[in-house]
Amino acid sequence: MSMVPDTRHAPLAMSQDEFRRIGHQLVDQIADQLAAIPAGPVTRERTPAGIREALGLNGPMPAHGSAAGAILERAVPALFANSLFNGHPRFWGYITSSPAPIGILGDLLAASLNPNVGSWTLSPAGTEVESTTVRWIAELIGYPGDAGGVLVSGGNMANMVGFWAARAARSGGDVRAEGVAGRGALRVYTSAETHTWVQKACDLSGLGTQAIRWIPTCDDLTMDVAALRQQVDADIAAGERPLMIIGTAGSVSTGAIDALDEIGAFCRERGIWFHVDGAYGGFAAALPESSAALRALALADSVAVDPHKWLYAPLEAGCALVRDREVLRAAFSYHPAYYHFAEQVTNFVDFGPQNSRGFRALKVWLALQHAGVEGYRTMIRDDIALSEHLATLVRGDDRFEFYTQGLSITTFRYVPRDLRATIGDEATEKHLDALNRELLDTLQKGGELFVSNAVIRGRYVLRACIVNFHTSKADIEAVPGVVARVAEAIDRKLRA
Numbered sequence: 001m002s003m004v005p006d007t008r009h010a011p012l013a014m015s016q017d018e019f020r021r022i023g024h025q026l027v028d029q030i031a032d033q034l035a036a037i038p039a040g041p042v043t044r045e046r047t048p049a050g051i052r053e054a055l056g057l058n059g060p061m062p063a064h065g066s067a068a069g070a071i072l073e074r075a076v077p078a079l080f081a082n083s084l085f086n087g088h089p090r091f092w093g094y095i096t097s098s099p100a101p102i103g104i105l106g107d108l109l110a111a112s113l114n115p116n117v118g119s120w121t122l123s124p125a126g127t128e129v130e131s132t133t134v135r136w137i138a139e140l141i142g143y144p145g146d147a148g149g150v151l152v153s154g155g156n157m158a159n160m161v162g163f164w165a166a167r168a169a170r171s172g173g174d175v176r177a178e179g180v181a182g183r184g185a186l187r188v189y190t191s192a193e194t195h196t197w198v199q200k201a202c203d204l205s206g207l208g209t210q211a212i213r214w215i216p217t218c219d220d221l222t223m224d225v226a227a228l229r230q231q232v233d234a235d236i237a238a239g240e241r242p243l244m245i246i247g248t249a250g251s252v253s254t255g256a257i258d259a260l261d262e263i264g265a266f267c268r269e270r271g272i273w274f275h276v277d278g279a280y281g282g283f284a285a286a287l288p289e290s291s292a293a294l295r296a297l298a299l300a301d302s303v304a305v306d307p308h309k310w311l312y313a314p315l316e317a318g319c320a321l322v323r324d325r326e327v328l329r330a331a332f333s334y335h336p337a338y339y340h341f342a343e344q345v346t347n348f349v350d351f352g353p354q355n356s357r358g359f360r361a362l363k364v365w366l367a368l369q370h371a372g373v374e375g376y377r378t379m380i381r382d383d384i385a386l387s388e389h390l391a392t393l394v395r396g397d398d399r400f401e402f403y404t405q406g407l408s409i410t411t412f413r414y415v416p417r418d419l420r421a422t423i424g425d426e427a428t429e430k431h432l433d434a435l436n437r438e439l440l441d442t443l444q445k446g447g448e449l450f451v452s453n454a455v456i457r458g459r460y461v462l463r464a465c466i467v468n469f470h471t472s473k474a475d476i477e478a479v480p481g482v483v484a485r486v487a488e489a490i491d492r493k494l495r496a
């Protein structure tokens with residue numbers, strides 16, 4: 001039998017004084033580093049081996065611990081020196097926002113409280129804060145405030161929660177107990193521009209990716225609603241079973257917004273579940289000037305939005321909303337004997353796939369209070385205006401070919417002046433493809449600015465997505481010069 005010590009010295013315990021000293025030091029370092037980000041590169045070219053070396057990652061786990069202060073002293077500068085800063089004013093890659101400073105502090109506070117927001121008993125304040133955060137998010141985008149909802153890790157999971165709610169509600173019978181086999185050919189309708197979460201959802205929920213009907217898009221890359229109607233009706237006539245139709249409120253590549261008003265009306269007509277992926281663009285519905293097509297996300301049975309995109313919450317934070325709270329609960333709730341949770345309060349374990357859950361609502365709730373509705377409208381509007389400004393600059397510059405501008409995404413490619421006349425020719429396209437691919441790679445490694453790519457009508461293009469409240473007009477006006485300078489050097493090299 002092991003001995004029980006009279007006084008316990010847990011290796012992880014820290015005195016109040018030490019915690020205070022190290023904590024202050026850490027906050028000072030973070031404040032210095034955040035202040036230094038704009039003047040430095042977005043990222044530096046690094047190798048996996050170099051990073052492992054800098055952070056001391058090559059050896060085994062130490063047999064014995066060491067002083068917390070010394071560990072942080074080594075780790076903090078090495079982490080900042082080896083990271084990519086999506087909070088840099090010139091970071092416009094993928095859809096990753098600059099983090100709200102109050103959200104950074106919120107995560108520290110959340111970890112200090114460390115509630116388990118799976119049950120009300122284990123997280124009285126955390127549960128109520130999350131419920132209100134979900135309601136504020138719903139109301140911000142014009143969705144019913146009494147909808148069911150839950151915070152999850154991001155857009156993929158938020159969409160999957162909507163998907164699973166639809167599956168439980170509309171597959172027929174007790175699909176949760178019996179599975180999807182024997183329920184006929186369940187079909188999921190969405191456009192070819194939809195984010196890849198839909199494949200994961202169909203795969204992981206047993207429908208298989210072949211259940212997806214990829215509806216073609218119109219010239220503006222939104223779903224062709226006439227083609228959708230035709231496909232649904234043809235499938236019904238063939239005895240197949242439309243499970244859900246998915247509209248996108250801001251596509252990942254170009255920010256295209258499907259005609260959610262028309263799609264929603266069609267879903268109602270046919271009694272089909274309507275899910276909207278608003279992971280990126282959903283929050284733009286908070287703008288009074290947003291289009292009727294976008295605001296029609298309010299018609300959906302379920303919506304996914306991503307606080308870690310346009311609410312600038314530090315990763316991770318997604319939010320699933322389901323119009324009927326009881327339908328969401330019915331998709332996830334079980335009551336094992338080892339739970340003793342009151343039924344009259346919210347237990348988030350009943351509203352999503354997770355069991356133990358962190359307090360991710362805190363950073364979101366704090367940021368919502370810090371900016372307010374009008375503050376968010378201003379930031380989202382400014383991001384869109386900056387993206388439109390970039391589109392104007394690119395359009396007026398004969399070194400570039402403009403492709404699209406939607407929400408805060410602008411796409412374009414570099415075209416050497418002497419090749420403009422032969423755009424579309426096989427040899428020119430081959431050169432432009434190689435040139436723009438290498439251009440993206442060089443820009444991403446170079447650290448002057450960070451964009452990502454899209455493939456539009458078979459063409460490889462650069463894509464700047466501004467979900468960044470640090471970006472200024474001057475940052476945007478620097479883009480053509482930087483991109484053209486890097487591109488000219490690559491063009492010369494490729495022709496040599």
Ligand SMILES: Cc1ncc(COP(=O)(O)O)c(C=O)c1O
Nearest residue numbers: 095154155156195251252279280
């Ligand atoms: C439209 C859309 N849906 C879903 C996702 C997935 O979101 P996440 O990366 O947060 O899982 C993204 C990500 O960019 C997106 O743009």
